[in-house]
Amino acid sequence: MIKILTLILISLSFNTQSADTPMPEAHFVGYTACISCHENEVTQWQTSHHNKAMQHADETNVLGDFNQSVFKNYGLMTTFYKKYTDKGTQFWVQTDGPDGKLQDYPIKYTFGVYPLQQYLIEFPGGRLQALDIAWDSRSKEQGGQRWYHLHPNEKITSNDVLHWTGPNMNWNYMCAFCHSTNLDKNYNSETDTYKTSWSEINVSCEACHGPASQHLLWAEKSQKDNNQFKTVPLKAMGLLNQLDERKEIQWSIEQNKHTILILKN
């Protein structure tokens, strides 16, 4: 009964807010919009792995050894190396391409950070492929700081579906939606191409809390109304997702949109 009552109260307070100015549909605003009021959460998030779920590969975030490092696996010699350009250091790999022959590829993005880091390489049709030779980023003492193959016990040739250039290691289809915020796969079946997009490259605030534009409106309005913050129920704060395990709430991720559906509250 109490729950029903709360729900009615929540929807009432929402309605009062939207009576004079109708609430626009929520859209994604990005983490920079949160700094002014949630500095602590932003600082914590910035040092978290969520912030590093996917990054443009550069000297600050590539952990692997790209100093002419050679990794041998079932007769295949893969070489990781660097090129120095005006725009900074580029990271390259020479390994077997879709036709099984050795080819040179620039590393576009890092993927993940610990205990392993993977690397994404650009292919035609808007595709990114995840290399299946990963960097073990654990310390030397823990057996890390080395390249290793994700399928160490089988030889995977280029015509195998498990090959890194194949569908199983295709980022757009297999990985993207969990590692970035507000991801849209944008697959065109007629041309068999992707125009995959995100609002933020990594797992940012709104990947979990939902698009926050209405929350910003609410917060600005409340500040003007002498900070009537804390008594307001969450939904009325313009936040779409209530994430509080202590209240026995469960949530799941909606496949295509990567917003979170609340199952029970």
Ligand code: HEC
């Ligand atoms: C103008 C200030 C302001 C901005 C900007 C702001 N918030 Fe808030 N937010 C608040 C206030 C006030 C609360 C109420 C709780 C409190 O007192 O901390 C709150 C609460 C929250 C909560 C907690 C709800 C709960 O469980 O109690 C989340 C999550 C949140 N904000 C996310 C965000 C995100 C994500 C952004 C950036 C997109 C953001 N906020 C931007 C003021 C702001």
Ligand code: HEC
């Ligand atoms: C269903 C969501 C989901 C999908 C799909 C997904 N990941 Fe992840 N990935 C995660 C989460 C969550 C973590 C953090 C795991 C942890 O810290 O324990 C993670 C972490 C990682 C890491 C860091 C190492 C680690 O184990 O923490 C790498 C590398 C990675 N993922 C690669 C990939 C690749 C490559 C794909 C696609 C082939 C992929 N992921 C697909 C959710 C996903």
Ligand code: HEC
């Ligand atoms: C991986 C998911 C995830 C990401 C990313 C994330 N949060 Fe949260 N956040 C949560 C969860 C879950 C809670 C609820 C914790 C609880 O109450 O147990 C929470 C709680 C909060 C709260 C309420 C205060 C508190 O500490 O309980 C605020 C404010 C907040 N987050 C803001 C942010 C901001 C700002 C960002 C981005 C810089 C962010 N969050 C990124 C999942 C996330």
